[in-house]
Amino acid sequence: MSGFANRPLVSRPKLERRATRGYNPAMQTAGIKRLTIFAGHYGSGKTLVAVNYARYLKQHYDRAALFDLDIVNPYFRAADFNEILRGSGIECVSSPFANTSVDIPALPAGINRIFDDPGLAAVIDIGGDDRGATALGGHAERIAREDYEMLLVVNVFRPQSRNIHEILQIKNDISLSSRLPFTGIINNANLGASTSLEDIYESIPLIEEVSAITGLPVKFASMARSLCETGRMERSDVFPMDITEHFKWELR
Numbered sequence: 001m002s003g004f005a006n007r008p009l010v011s012r013p014k015l016e017r018r019a020t021r022g023y024n025p026a027m028q029t030a031g032i033k034r035l036t037i038f039a040g041h042y043g044s045g046k047t048l049v050a051v052n053y054a055r056y057l058k059q060h061y062d063r064a065a066l067f068d069l070d071i072v073n074p075y076f077r078a079a080d081f082n083e084i085l086r087g088s089g090i091e092c093v094s095s096p097f098a099n100t101s102v103d104i105p106a107l108p109a110g111i112n113r114i115f116d117d118p119g120l121a122a123v124i125d126i127g128g129d130d131r132g133a134t135a136l137g138g139h140a141e142r143i144a145r146e147d148y149e150m151l152l153v154v155n156v157f158r159p160q161s162r163n164i165h166e167i168l169q170i171k172n173d174i175s176l177s178s179r180l181p182f183t184g185i186i187n188n189a190n191l192g193a194s195t196s197l198e199d200i201y202e203s204i205p206l207i208e209e210v211s212a213i214t215g216l217p218v219k220f221a222s223m224a225r226s227l228c229e230t231g232r233m234e235r236s237d238v239f240p241m242d243i244t245e246h247f248k249w250e251l252r
Helices: 013-019 048-055 076-085 130-139 140-144 164-178 199-215
Strands: 034-042 062-071 089-094 120-126 148-154 184-187 218-225 238-241 243-245
Touching: 034 048, 034 164, 034 184, 048 062, 048 076, 048 120, 076 089, 089 184, 120 130, 130 140, 130 164, 164 184, 164 199, 184 199, 199 218
Parallel strands: 034 120, 034 148, 062 089, 062 120, 148 184, 184 218, 218 238
Antiparallel strands: none
């Protein structure tokens, strides 16, 4: 894509050595956190990543819940996936105004269960910019006492996240507003249904540069499972997603 015209592409063999056909439970199973927070700019795809990750997390915990703190975007929230989450045995806890036309900053009433129920694995999907992250800030001290991950979801093909400066600005704004440091990066480069493996390859140099500057590890690259299966994927840093479009999914 034009934003990467001067960047060398990572070769197919090199990426294939980094990836995996199926999401390997060895994706640091011992390092899976009970609390995982996904944050990113508008259009980063963080909600889809959060929904897919909640389904993955349920494989490792008896009980799991997705807490929808996306108070910025009332039209595309994790609450939209209530049916599929319930079908996977996952509870979705959302604002009372989710799935309505009312856009009021309101946190889910059950948010305290994250801290009061140590046997519950929790995924948090927070808002699309620093305003949404502010909702999390009131719980920052309690979260900091937990063994948590806070992951920056980046789609380098979206406006306002196409270069180092823009991505760092998003990271800093969200971290400042939430009063929590990020612990890692998710490469969610995609162009919707037209995404190809070449697009994923193209995103890697920028994501790795962000990682080098911030010191944050790239936890994984997320992509549709169908894309994973078009290549010879061998390693555990790719996260295949079964739910890849709003209200369109394939279950496995």
